[in-house]
Every structure is written in C-alpha cells, then in structure tokens.
Amino acid sequence: MLFKNYKVVFLLFLLIGINISAQNPKAHSHNDYEQKIPFWYALGAGAQSIEADVILENNELFVAHDKKSISKEKTFENLYLKPIEQTSDMNLNLQQPVQILIDIKTDATTTLRKIISEIQKHPKIINQKIFSFVISGNQPKPEEFISYPEFIKFDYQNLKNLTPQQLEKVALISLNFKQYSGWNGKGGLTEEDLPKVTNIIKEAKSFKKPIRFWAIPDSKTSWNFFVNAGVDYINTDKPKDCVEYISTLKTRTFKNNIFSEVYTPKFLYKNKNIPVKNVILLIGDGNGLSQISSSVLANNGQLTLTQLKNIGLIKTSSTDNFSTDSAAGASAFATGKKTKNRFIGIDSDGKAIENITEILSKKGFNTGVITTDEIIGATPSAFYAHQKDRGMEKEIAEDLSKSKLTFFAAGGKSKVSDIPQFTIAETPESIGKNKAQRLAYYMSDNAVPSILKGRGNILSDLVENGLQYLNSKNKPFFIMIEAAQIDSGGHSNNTGTIVTEGIDFDRAITKAVQFADQNPGTLIIITADHETGGFSIPHGDLQTNTIEGDFTTEDHSATLIPVFSYGPQSETFIGVYENNEIFHKILKVLKIK
Amino acid sequence: MKFIYTITKSYKVILLSLLLSTALFKAQTQKPLNIIFMIGDGMGVSQVTSAFYFGNSEPNFQKFKIVGLSETSSTSDWVTDSAAGATALSTGEKTYKRAIGVNKDSIALPTILEQLQKKNYQTGLISLTSITHATPASYYAHVKDRDLHEDIALDLVKANVNFLAGGGLKFFNKRKDGKNLLNDFAKLNYNIDTLKLSKPVNNKNNFYLLAQDEMPNKVQGRGDFLPEATQTALDYLSKNKKPFFLMVEGSFIDWGGHAKDGEMMVKEVLDFDKTIGVVMEFIKENPNTLLVVTADHETGGASIGKFIEKDPATGKEKNTKDKVQINFIDNQHTAALVPVFAMGKGEELFSGVYPNNTIYHKLINALKKSGIKIK
Numbered sequence: 001m002l003f004k005n006y007k008v009v010f011l012l013f014l015l016i017g018i019n020i021s022a023q024n025p026k027a028h029s030h031n032d033y034e035q036k037i038p039f040w041y042a043l044g045a046g047a048q049s050i051e052a053d054v055i056l057e058n059n060e061l062f063v064a065h066d067k068k069s070i071s072k073e074k075t076f077e078n079l080y081l082k083p084i085e086q087t088s089d090m091n092l093n094l095q096q097p098v099q100i101l102i103d104i105k106t107d108a109t110t111t112l113r114k115i116i117s118e119i120q121k122h123p124k125i126i127n128q129k130i131f132s133f134v135i136s137g138n139q140p141k142p143e144e145f146i147s148y149p150e151f152i153k154f155d156y157q158n159l160k161n162l163t164p165q166q167l168e169k170v171a172l173i174s175l176n177f178k179q180y181s182g183w184n185g186k187g188g189l190t191e192e193d194l195p196k197v198t199n200i201i202k203e204a205k206s207f208k209k210p211i212r213f214w215a216i217p218d219s220k221t222s223w224n225f226f227v228n229a230g231v232d233y234i235n236t237d238k239p240k241d242c243v244e245y246i247s248t249l250k251t252r253t254f255k256n257n258i259f260s261e262v263y264t265p266k267f268l269y270k271n272k273n274i275p276v277k278n279v280i281l282l283i284g285d286g287n288g289l290s291q292i293s294s295s296v297l298a299n300n301g302q303l304t305l306t307q308l309k310n311i312g313l314i315k316t317s318s319t320d321n322f323s324t325d326s327a328a329g330a331s332a333f334a335t336g337k338k339t340k341n342r343f344i345g346i347d348s349d350g351k352a353i354e355n356i357t358e359i360l361s362k363k364g365f366n367t368g369v370i371t372t373d374e375i376i377g378a379t380p381s382a383f384y385a386h387q388k389d390r391g392m393e394k395e396i397a398e399d400l401s402k403s404k405l406t407f408f409a410a411g412g413k414s415k416v417s418d419i420p421q422f423t424i425a426e427t428p429e430s431i432g433k434n435k436a437q438r439l440a441y442y443m444s445d446n447a448v449p450s451i452l453k454g455r456g457n458i459l460s461d462l463v464e465n466g467l468q469y470l471n472s473k474n475k476p477f478f479i480m481i482e483a484a485q486i487d488s489g490g491h492s493n494n495t496g497t498i499v500t501e502g503i504d505f506d507r508a509i510t511k512a513v514q515f516a517d518q519n520p521g522t523l524i525i526i527t528a529d530h531e532t533g534g535f536s537i538p539h540g541d542l543q544t545n546t547i548e549g550d551f552t553t554e555d556h557s558a559t560l561i562p563v564f565s566y567g568p569q570s571e572t573f574i575g576v577y578e579n580n581e582i583f584h585k586i587l588k589v590l591k592i593k
Numbered sequence: 594m595k596f597i598y599t600i601t602k603s604y605k606v607i608l609l610s611l612l613l614s615t616a617l618f619k620a621q622t623q624k625p626l627n628i629i630f631m632i633g634d635g636m637g638v639s640q641v642t643s644a645f646y647f648g649n650s651e652p653n654f655q656k657f658k659i660v661g662l663s664e665t666s667s668t669s670d671w672v673t674d675s676a677a678g679a680t681a682l683s684t685g686e687k688t689y690k691r692a693i694g695v696n697k698d699s700i701a702l703p704t705i706l707e708q709l710q711k712k713n714y715q716t717g718l719i720s721l722t723s724i725t726h727a728t729p730a731s732y733y734a735h736v737k738d739r740d741l742h743e744d745i746a747l748d749l750v751k752a753n754v755n756f757l758a759g760g761g762l763k764f765f766n767k768r769k770d771g772k773n774l775l776n777d778f779a780k781l782n783y784n785i786d787t788l789k790l791s792k793p794v795n796n797k798n799n800f801y802l803l804a805q806d807e808m809p810n811k812v813q814g815r816g817d818f819l820p821e822a823t824q825t826a827l828d829y830l831s832k833n834k835k836p837f838f839l840m841v842e843g844s845f846i847d848w849g850g851h852a853k854d855g856e857m858m859v860k861e862v863l864d865f866d867k868t869i870g871v872v873m874e875f876i877k878e879n880p881n882t883l884l885v886v887t888a889d890h891e892t893g894g895a896s897i898g899k900f901i902e903k904d905p906a907t908g909k910e911k912n913t914k915d916k917v918q919i920n921f922i923d924n925q926h927t928a929a930l931v932p933v934f935a936m937g938k939g940e941e942l943f944s945g946v947y948p949n950n951t952i953y954h955k956l957i958n959a960l961k962k963s964g965i966k967i968k
Contacts, residue, residue: 186925187670187690220923289638289662290894290929296664296946297671297928306946311660313638313932315645322646323898534896534920536927542671550894552920557896558646559639562662574944575658 025226027242028101028212028233033063033074035239039083045240046247048096049212049233052080053103053137056111061118066105076102077118084131085124094130099171101155103137112140116149126151134171145169159203172233173204177213185217189225201229220245224539224548249548254496256298256545258451260506263304265566266517274568276589277476277521280467280512281333281582284505285326285379286487288531289562294495295502297537298545303503304510305526310570312563314579316530319348323556326487327390329529329579330382334480336583344378344396345386352386356478356583361404363592366470366477369405370462372448372455372501373484374412376400379529383480406477407469409441409462411448428461432468439469450485451500459483460507467515481508490532490556495549498535516567523567523589525582530556625712625836626938626963627882628956629827629872632682632728632840633865634675635847637891637929640858643919644866646897647859653869654934657886661933662946665890668697672928675847676739678889678949679731685953693727693745694735701735705953706754706838712965715755715837717826721819721844722807723761724749728842728889743768750777753798756829756839758822760804762787790822793829810845811860819843820868827875841868850892855919858895876937883939883959887952888931894922938963
C-alpha cells in the first residue's frame with residue numbers, strides 16, 4: 001500500500017551508483033590555509049589532499065588567495081614544509097598518502113622554480129614517502145611536465161590527450177563543476193545536468209587517473225552524489241565532517257536482501273467486546289520511528305507492523321536521565337515505575353518492586369520471555385529480576401532460578417548455572433508440543449548472532465512455538481518478546497544491522513498477529529524502550545531496497561517512541577503518555593488491580 | 594447493510610425501519626464539519642518530542658488520543674519537499690517535488706479548499722512564510738514550480754479566501770510586471786492590513802500581509818503572531834453561521850532544521866504547540882470541528898540526546914544529566930514517517946500508517962460523514 005504509486009526513483013543510484021563507484025574516496029581540504037589551523041587540522045581529520053594557493057612576491061612564497069591577503073608569517077615553508085618535516089621528526093607513523101595540491105596564483109615557471117628550491121632545502125621531505133607535491137593552477141605546458149624533478153607531479157585540468165610520458169607526470173585530473181551544472185547540493189541534479197556530469201566523469205576516468213571537481217556544493221547530499229559517481233577526491237571546506245561522512249558511508253548504506261512477508265490482520269476483534277485473556281508485549285530494543293521507517297522502506301514499503309491501526313507515543317525518560325537505558329526502560333514496562341538507568345526491577349530508592357510476571361503468575365497466568373539477547377540482558381531480566389545494576393550478571397542469573405517464569409528462550413547459556421526447575425528444549429520446533437511444566441531454550445552459550453551473521457528465522461520460530469506452548473496450558477498467559485539487536489545497529493552506527501534486525505522483528509510480529517487472529521482474546525502491544533543512534537534516513541532507493549542512514553550519536557536518544565497495539569481493548573494504548581503507563585494499561589485491560 | 598446481515602432475520606424489518614429513522618434523524622441534526630488543518634513544516638517525531646522537554650508545562654500534543662503515521666515520499670524522490678508534500682495533503686495526489694497544486698503531469702488539481710468553497714464553506718490560510726510560499730500556495734494556486742511567487746500571487750487574487758495572514762507583501766506590490774495586486778484585492782471587498790493583526794472586518798474578506806518576505810522567527814522576536822492570528826481567524830470565521838476550513842502552518846520548524854539551529858527549532862515547536870492549544874479550546878466550545886495536525890516531512894534528521902560538555906577542569910567530555918541537546922545529521926529533509934494527530938469529530942479516521950495523500954481522502958470522508966456531498 002505504501003509507496004504503491006512510486007515509480008520514478010533516484011536516478012542517481014540507478015545510473016551511476018552501481019556502475020562506477022570510487023573504491024576509496026578521499027577528502028580534499030579546499031583552501032586549507034583558511035582553516036583555523038592549516039595543514040594539521042586536515043591531516044588530523046584524515047584528508048588525503050590539502051590545497052595551498054601560493055603567490056610569489058619579492059622572491060618569497062606566500063600562501064594566500066590573492067596579493068591583498070598576504071601576511072608575512074604565512075609562507076609556504078612555515079605553513080606546509082616545516083609541518084611536513086615535523087611529522088617525520090615526531091615519528092607520527094602516518095599510513096595514508098597525502099598530496100599537497102599547490103595552486104600557483106602567479107607566473108607558472110618562476111613560481112614553480114621557487115617551489116622546487118624551497119622543497120629542496122628540506123632533504124627529509126624529498127626522502128619521505130607519505131607526502132607528494134602536485135602543481136595546480138598556473139602551470140607549465142604538458143610538453144614541459146617531464147623536465148621537472150621526480151617529486152613534482154601535476155594536476156591536469158583538461159581532457160585533451162597526453163603522451164604516455166606526460167601522463168606519467170599527472171597525479172590527478174581536476175575539473176570545474178560549475179561548467180557542467182549549477183546544482184546547489186540539495187535533492188538531486190536536474191535531468192538535464194545529470195547526463196552532462198556523468199558523461200564528463202566517464203571521459204575523465206578514461207585517463208585512469210584519480211579525479212576531482214572543484215566548485216562543488218559542500219553538503220552531505222553532494223558528497224554522497226560524487227562518491228557514488230566515482231569521483232576520487234571530494235572537494236570540501238569541512239575536511240573533518242567530509243572524511244567522517246565518506247569513510248562511514250559503507251556501513252551506513254545497506255542494500256537489503258531479507259524480507260518479512262506482510263500479513264494482513266483480520267481485525268476480528270473490532271466492535272466486539274471480547275475480554276482480554278493473553279497479552280503479548282513485543283519490544284524492539286532501540287526501535288525508534290526512523291528505525292521503523294527504514295525497515296518499511298527496505299521491505300518494499302510495508303510491514304505487518306504498519307498494517308496495525310492503533311498507535312500511541314511514549315515518553316521514555318528515566319528518573320535520572322533524559323535518555324533512558326534498556327534497564328530503566330524495561331523496568332518501567334515490567335513494574336509500572338520509572339527508575340534510574342542501570343536499575344533492574346527496583347525503584348529509584350533501590351526497593352524491589354513486584355513485576356508483571358510475578359503479579360500475573362499469582363493470578364493464574366503462565367508467563368514467558370523470548371529475546372535475541374542473553375537471558376541476563378537488561379530487558380529480559382527486568383521481567384524476572386531485582387538488582388541494582390544491570391551488570392550484576394551472577395545475581396541476575398540467581399533471580400532467574402527463583403523467578404515465576406513458565407518459559408524462556410534466549411542466549412547466554414554459559415551465564416546461568418543449573419536451573420533444574422526448567423526442562424531444556426533441544427530445538428525451537430520441539431517447544432510447541434512440549435508438555436514440560438516449565439521450559440527453556442538456549443540459542444547460544446553467549447551472545448546470540450545477528451541476522452547479518454546468519455541467525456536466520458529462529459526468532460519467529462521461537463515466537464510461533466513459544467505461543468503454542470503457552471497456549472497449550474489452557475490458562476491465560478503473558479509473554480515479553482524482545483528484538484534486542486536493533487539497538488546494536490544504533491550503537492555501532494550500522495544501517496544494515498538496524499534494517500535486518502527490524503525486518504526480523506516484523507517476522508516475529510507477524511507470528512504474534514497470526515496467533516491473535518486464531519486465538520480471540522489475545523492483545524498485542526508493540527513498542528520500544530528508546531531510540532538508539534539518533535538515526536535518520538537522508539537518502540535511499542526504493543527499487544533496490546537501499547537505505548543510507550545517518551546518525552547523530554552512538555548512544556540512546558530521548559525521542560518519543562511509537563506504540564502499536566492490536567486485539568481487544570487495544571484502543572487503550574493510543575494517545576501520548578509515559579512509558580510506565582504501559583504496565584498500568586495492561587493490568588487495567590486484564591481487570592487486575 | 595453489512596450490519597443488517599449479521600442480525601437474525603426476523604428482526605430485519607424492524608431494524609431496517611429503525612435504521613432509516615435514525616438516518617433521517619441524523620440528517621436533520623447533522624451539521625457540516627469545521628476543519629482546522631495544521632501543518633508543522635519539517636515536524637518529525639523528534640521535533641514533537643522537543644515540546645516535551647523544553648516547554649514549561651505539559652505540551653498540548655499530550656492531549657491527543659489519535660496518533661497516525663504518514664509516509665511522505667514524492668513521485669520524483671522519496672525524500673520530498675514542502676511543495677509536493679503540501680500538494681499531496683491539499684489535493685489527495687502525490688506529485689513531483691516543486692509542484693504546487695498540480696499532478697505529476699503538471700495538470701491542475703482541485704484542492705480541498707476550492708472544493709469546500711463550492712459547498713458554501715468559508716476558508717482561511719495562516720502562514721509564517723510568504724503567503725505565496727509552497728505550503729499555503731498548494732491550497733489555492735496551480736503552478737509547476739514553487740518559485741513562481743508572482744504567478745502564485747495572481748492565483749490568490751482569484752481565490753476568494755476569506756481570511757489570510759502571513760508575509761510576502763513584495764510579491765503583491767513590488768512586482769516585475771508593475772502591477773499592484775493590493776488594489777485588485779481592495780476592489781474584491783478585502784480589508785487589507787500590512788501593519789498589524791488588526792480586528793477583522795466582519796462583512797469583508799481580511800488579508801494581513803505583515804512582512805515583505807517571511808515573518809521573523811521566534812528567536813528574532815515574532816512574539817505570539819501564530820496563536821493570535823489563529824484565534825483571530827477562529828473568532829472571525831465562527832461569527833458566521835457558515836462552516837469553515839482553516840489551514841495553519843508552523844513554517845519555521847523546518848527552517849530551524851535547515852539552519853541546524855536547535856534553539857530556533859524548539860521555540861518554533863513550542864509556538865506551534867501553543868497554537869494547537871488555541872484550537873483545542875475552540876473545539877471544546879465547538880465540538881462539530883475536526884483538528885488534524887501533521888507535517889509535510891522531517892527536516893534535519895533531528896534527534897534529542899544527552900548533553901555532552903567538556904569538563905573545564907579535566908578537558909574530558911561528560912554527560913550532563915539534567916540537560917538535553919538537539920542534534921542534526923544535516924540541514925536537509927529526511928524520509929522518516931511523520932506523526933499525525935487528530936482531535937474532534939471524525940478523529941478515528943486518522944489512526945494507522947498511510948501515505949500522506951490519503952490524509953486528504955480521510956478529510957473528505959469526515960466531511961461526507963457530516964453530510965457534505967463531496968467527491
């Protein structure tokens with residue numbers, strides 16, 4: 001349904017992205033001498049090309065844009081040659097090659113002669129391998145290129161043919177972007193400009209030299225375009241931001257290849273007053289609205305989740321921090337009280353609070369937990385443990401053996417000693433028909449692998465079987481199901497992890513919704529504990545299911561979190577409210593005080 | 594009809610007559626619905642969130658029961674702009690970026706404002722930008738590019754909108770074609786004020802053009818223009834017995850994102866929230882009203898996170914617990930789903946997740962339910 005009408009999609013990606021992509025895009029610090037700290041700032045940022053405009057005046061080489069702005073101290077030697085020498089004196093152990101692009105503003109021959117003699121005053125510079133010198137701006141004719149010393153190369157600003165010897169002296173090809181397009185760096189190039197630019201790139205590429213455009217717009221959208229178009233040096237006044245952007249582009253861009261088959265819910269509960277019997281609470285750890293949006297886009301425009309009608313928004317702050325962590329977030333859901341970050345099932349004063357599995361088991365409910373985290377992880381443990389720090393793994397594991405849970409499935413077997421109360425299931429498939437009084441299943445000894453590392457369909461298999469197992473006991477049940485690793489993608493700023501774990505979550509949601517359609521009286525609530533990464537989606541392509549994400553942080557954010565609900569009384573969960581209200585609303589619909 | 598099938602057959606006749614009589618009764622008591630449509634330009638869920646952390650009191654956003662999510666892509670790019678975004682909301686069709694009130698083949702589409710004028714509705718538009726800017730323009734103009742401000746102004750002369758407030762004076766009286774459109778408006782029975790938000794004249798259309806270009810933003814000291822203009826419009830439009838459609842745009846939430854200016858963004862969101870409060874008060878007194886609040890897209894990839902500052906003593910970065918900060922990824926629009934909030938008659942139609950253009954169709958449905966015959 002979503003995006004159904006969508007046909008014309010990101011021409012850029014289709015035309016260029018796939019065909020010629022630069023292997024290793026590098027940042028070029030444009031007019032570097034205008035930075036607060038020339039040379040060092042760009043070098044520290046990881047720029048691999050640094051531009052110095054030089055002017056020969058009174059037999060002295062100054063770095064400046066024009067004669068008016070010459071300042072006595074800002075010589076080529078002071079700003080560039082001496083610092084280069086220092087890098088080897090300081091043993092900085094630099095790895096990446098860096099080119100100094102010298103843009104000659106005065107007469108080509110005399111200025112270049114002076115540059116050469118200045119460099120030759122520093123034999124250490126000639127002998128090092130990291131920094132190279134490339135002459136741009138006013139330069140000698142190509143026929144004269146070969147007469148210059150080994151350590152001098154040229155920036156060719158033309159597409160006329162050269163002899164092989166001349167070509168050998170060329171380090172890169174630079175072209176004026178303004179000649180081909182007046183693009184402002186927002187959205188995309190116009191339909192007229194795009195072929196002009198892609199054709200000229202193709203032509204420049206035929207020289208088999210790195211290429212650069214000057215006078216390009218200096219924005220992320222622009223950097224994205226030129227990287228995908230196969231340009232090697234990205235011209236920028238913001239070397240730090242640009243390096244960060246282009247070096248993370250790979251981990252932030254993901255072409256999706258796993259899908260959730262969208263199920264259309266039947267909404268049989270509508271206009272019927274069915275009492276709530278079973279409650280399924282699904283938590284996508286770190287699954288904010290942008291995360292959900294990215295899964296929607298990568299899953300051909302829809303999810304089972306987006307078929308649901310009742311939506312709410314929750315505020316997730318903990319009592320000691322605007323941005324909650326998973327411990328305080330899950331404790332708010334499990335106990336109905338907001339608490340401090342790191343606290344598990346205790347209030348802000350450290351007092352244990354009865355949690356929902358304990359309350360409901362007294363009322364004759366079976367209870368369960370499924371997670372793609374270790375069983376002693378913060379989210380699952382808030383549903384059975386009471387400890388003052390989420391890191392107290394041993395104590396939390398002891399709480400597990402004292403818990404009221406009927407069923408759990410998770411990773412982290414090695415963190416739990418013997419729990420004779422539970423029968424251990426061998427396979428996910430054996431869970432559904434298992435007659436054990438209490439049952440557990442371990443997915444792994446330690447951490448559960450991610451979808452990208454081959455976890456496969458196990459979460460939805462466990463949900464299907466776990467629900468069947470609990471249902472076979474002919475008593476009402478409560479189960480918490482966590483997709484734990486959407487959060488990991490936020491922390492590691494990895495778009496692929498967010499998208500695949502989000503889509504896997506939807507496969508689990510599908511099983512839950514199908515169960516609810518077959519078992520009237522089942523209420524489903526789907527939410528998250530918080531958002532992770534300050535994630536958003538500035539670019540992408542629907543036809544190839546490609547998402548480029550971007551992040552403001554490696555930590556959690558405080559943005560409002562969506563709540564979707566399905567089944568009888570699900571309208572109780574609409575509106576805008578605090579995260580701990582979820583607990584009270586569940587007890588209210590179950591008519592438990 | 595479906596309902597009747599589910600009932601035992603013997604009761605069919607009684608029920609049918611019952612239904613008929615309630616339908617008749619309804620027709621007599623039904624009143625055409627007032628619609629107040631509020632667009633927070635660039636207002637994604639993080640922008641809404643800022644109202645919860647930076648306001649002095651509980652935000653009005655918290656009072657909504659109905660929340661939906663809108664998918665905002667355009668036909669030319671899945672990250673949309675305000676022109677394609679507002680046109681989808683005003684006409685019910687997704688279109689290309691930069692399009693104002695035209696479909697993807699540049700053919701003019703009727704807008705909800707124009708359709709309702711034919712049903713004897715009063716109409717109003719309030720914006721903080723030029724009244725010819727993409728969002729308000731998409732309700733009355735039909736041009737193929739959003740930058741054609743002077744053409745858009747010509748369309749406004751013909752539009753007969755009863756209440757207009759915003760900026761953009763220069764597109765009316767300092768035009769390349771030398772025309773002074775203010776004279777045309779005066780001839781058409783408009784009361785024009787270019788100085789202040791004065792008391793509207795009751796038997797005239799009222800047009801407040803209070804800036805050459807856009808109005809100042811909150812940081813520059815706009816004051817309470819938006820809530821006051823909204824209150825003025827509601828007073829003026831409700832004096833009449835006729836129903837009305839009013840669009841109110843919180844324009845600078847977007848501009849805050851474009852400028853990556855957290856302070857501006859937050860102040861603009863709070864101003865918008867205050868304006869929502871004005872409308873909610875109106876709904877209490879006038880229950881035959883539907884309020885829908887949404888956005889055309891998200892701007893800036895904003896998030897609200899921990900406040901990290903350098904400890905002056907140690908130089909180490911630390912997390913200051915009682916402060917939050919707004920972070921942006923960039924100064925441009927993103928493709929995240931945006932929230933939809935609804936209150937009043939017909940609010941239930943706005944639950945769920947849907948493409949932005951269906952919001953128009955939901956409004957039409959709500960109008961139909963109130964007895965308006967409209968396609």
